[in-house]
Amino acid sequence: MLQLPRHALHKKLVGRANPMRIQLEITRRCNLDCVHCIQGGCSYVAGEMTAADYERLLPRMSAAGVFSVSLTGGEFLCHPEIMVILELLLRSDFWLALQTNGTLLDQDTVDFLARSREKIRAVAVSLYGATAKAHESVTRSPGSFEKTIRAIDMLSEAGFRVEVISLLMTMNQEEAPQIQELCRERGLFHQFNSIIAPRKDGETSSLECRLSEELLKKLPRPWETFTENFIPHEPDDFSPDKTLDAWCTMARTSGYIDSKGNLLPCSIMDLPAGNVKDRPFDELWHDSAVFNALRKLKIGEFECSRCGHFPTCRPCPGLAFLEHGNMFEAPKEICRIIELFLGDKEVKKA
Amino acid sequence: MGEVVFKKSGSLIERRIEGEAILLDIKSGVYYDLKNVGVFIWEILSGGASARQIAAAVAENFDVDAETALADTLELLNDLETEGLIVRNAEG
Numbered sequence: 001m002l003q004l005p006r007h008a009l010h011k012k013l014v015g016r017a018n019p020m021r022i023q024l025e026i027t028r029r030c031n032l033d034c035v036h037c038i039q040g041g042c043s044y045v046a047g048e049m050t051a052a053d054y055e056r057l058l059p060r061m062s063a064a065g066v067f068s069v070s071l072t073g074g075e076f077l078c079h080p081e082i083m084v085i086l087e088l089l090l091r092s093d094f095w096l097a098l099q100t101n102g103t104l105l106d107q108d109t110v111d112f113l114a115r116s117r118e119k120i121r122a123v124a125v126s127l128y129g130a131t132a133k134a135h136e137s138v139t140r141s142p143g144s145f146e147k148t149i150r151a152i153d154m155l156s157e158a159g160f161r162v163e164v165i166s167l168l169m170t171m172n173q174e175e176a177p178q179i180q181e182l183c184r185e186r187g188l189f190h191q192f193n194s195i196i197a198p199r200k201d202g203e204t205s206s207l208e209c210r211l212s213e214e215l216l217k218k219l220p221r222p223w224e225t226f227t228e229n230f231i232p233h234e235p236d237d238f239s240p241d242k243t244l245d246a247w248c249t250m251a252r253t254s255g256y257i258d259s260k261g262n263l264l265p266c267s268i269m270d271l272p273a274g275n276v277k278d279r280p281f282d283e284l285w286h287d288s289a290v291f292n293a294l295r296k297l298k299i300g301e302f303e304c305s306r307c308g309h310f311p312t313c314r315p316c317p318g319l320a321f322l323e324h325g326n327m328f329e330a331p332k333e334i335c336r337i338i339e340l341f342l343g344d345k346e347v348k349k350a
Numbered sequence: 351m352g353e354v355v356f357k358k359s360g361s362l363i364e365r366r367i368e369g370e371a372i373l374l375d376i377k378s379g380v381y382y383d384l385k386n387v388g389v390f391i392w393e394i395l396s397g398g399a400s401a402r403q404i405a406a407a408v409a410e411n412f413d414v415d416a417e418t419a420l421a422d423t424l425e426l427l428n429d430l431e432t433e434g435l436i437v438r439n440a441e442g
C-alpha cells in the first residue's frame with residue numbers, strides 16, 4: 001500500500017516522536033492592538049531570531065523529518081528581515097501555512113508569494129467582523145478592516161486557499177451571521193472560535209470579553225466549524241494507561257519555536273526544551289527531558305479522564321496550563337462551553 | 351526510439367524516517383510511504399532511470415532473479431505513475 005492516510009502517518013510518527021509540523025513565531029511585533037491577544041503587548045522582544053538563525057535552523061528541521069511549517073506571530077510580516085526569511089522558507093522543502101492579519105500585505109508581496117503558491121498550503125486571516133465597526137472594536141486599529149478585506153481578496157484572486165478565522169467576543173458576536181455570509185459569498189473556508197485564553201504574562205483583563213452562556217448558545221456549536229484536524233481513533237486509544245497521542249500532538253509530532261528561538265511543545269505551553277540558537281533543533285527535540293516527560297504522560301493522570309464528557313471532549317493540557325499553571329486540571333473555559341452544549345458532566349466512578 | 355525514462359514529480363516533499371521514504375504530494379496533500387526495495391528504487395529515480403536500468407540494479411542488490419526484479423519494478427513504477435509521483439521523460 002503506497003498511500004498513507006494522515007492518521008496512519010500520525011500513528012507511525014507519534015510513536016517515534018518524529019516532528020512533522022512546526023509553528024514558527026517569526027516575531028512578537030504586531031501593527032495591531034487586539035484586545036484578546038495572548039502575547040500581551042506585541043512589541044519588539046530582544047533576542048529575536050534573525051534571518052541568519054533561520055538559515056541554520058531550516059535544514060536541521062528538514063533533516064529531522066519536518067514536513068510542514070506554519071508562520072505565526074505577532075504579525076509575521078513585521079519582522080525586519082521577513083523577505084529574506086520568506087525566501088529561505090520558499091527555497092526549502094516545506095509545505096507552508098501563513099497566519100496573518102493581512103493589513104501589511106500589498107500586491108507586490110502577494111505576487112512574490114504567488115510565484116511559489118504550490119508550496120503554500122493555506123493563508124489563514126483573522127477577521128473579527130463584517131463591518132469596520134465590529135472588526136476594529138477588536139483590533140483597536142482604525143483602517144484595519146478595509147486592509148484585511150483587501151488582503152483576503154488579493155490572496156483569493158492569486159489562487160491561495162484563504163482560511164478566515166473569527167474569534168467571537170462580546171463586542172463582535174452580533175456579526176457572526178454576516179461574517180459567515182461574507183465568507184460564503186467569496187467561497188472562503190471559515191472557522192469560528194470562542195475560546196479566549198489568559199495572556200501569557202498572566203494578565204486576565206481580556207477574559208471579560210468572553211461570551212456569556214446566553215450569547216454562546218446563539219452561535220454554531222464551536223466544534224462544528226473544526227473538522228479538518230481530527231485524527232480518527234480507536235476506543236482503546238482513550239484508556240487511562242494510554243498516552244495522549246490520539247489528539248494532543250505537542251512534543252510528539254508538533255512543536256513551536258518562539259520568536260527568540262525557544263523550542264516549546266505547543267504555542268500555549270511555555271515549557272522550553274532549549275533554544276535552537278544554542279543547540280541544533282533535532283538534538284533538542286529528541287534529548288529534551290521536558291519533551292520526553294510530556295511524551296510519557298498518561299491519560300489517567302488528567303482530571304478530564306474522569307469526566308463524563310471524555311473522550312467526546314478531550315483535555316488540552318496547554319490551555320489548562322495557561323489557565324491554572326497546571327496542565328493536569330480541567331481547562332475551565334472548555335468545560336463551560338462543553339457543558340453548555342452537552343449538559344452537566346458526570347464524574348466517572350473510579 | 352529511446353527507452354522511457356522515469357523521474358520524480360516536482361511537487362513532492364520527501365523525508366527519510368528510520369529507513370522508510372515518506373512522501374508528501376503538495377498538490378493533493380496526500381502522504382505515501384515506501385519501504386525496502388521501494389526506497390532503493392526511489393533513490394535511483396532521483397537521477398531518472400528506465401524500468402530496465404532499475405530492474406538490473408534491483409537484481410544486483412537483492413536476492414531475486416532478473417525476471418522477478420523486472421516484474422516488481424514495473425509494478426511499483428505503475429503504482430507511482432498512477433499516483434502522479436513520477437513522470438515520464440522520453441530519452442533518445
Ligand code: SF4
Pocket residue numbers: 247248249250266267268269315316317318319
Ligand atoms: S496542548 Fe492543547 S493546543 Fe497544544 S497540542 Fe495539546 S491539545 Fe493541542
Ligand code: SF4
Pocket residue numbers: 303304305307308309310313314315316330331334335336338339345
Ligand atoms: S468538559 Fe471539562 S473536564 Fe470534561 S473533558 Fe471537557 S475539558 Fe475536561
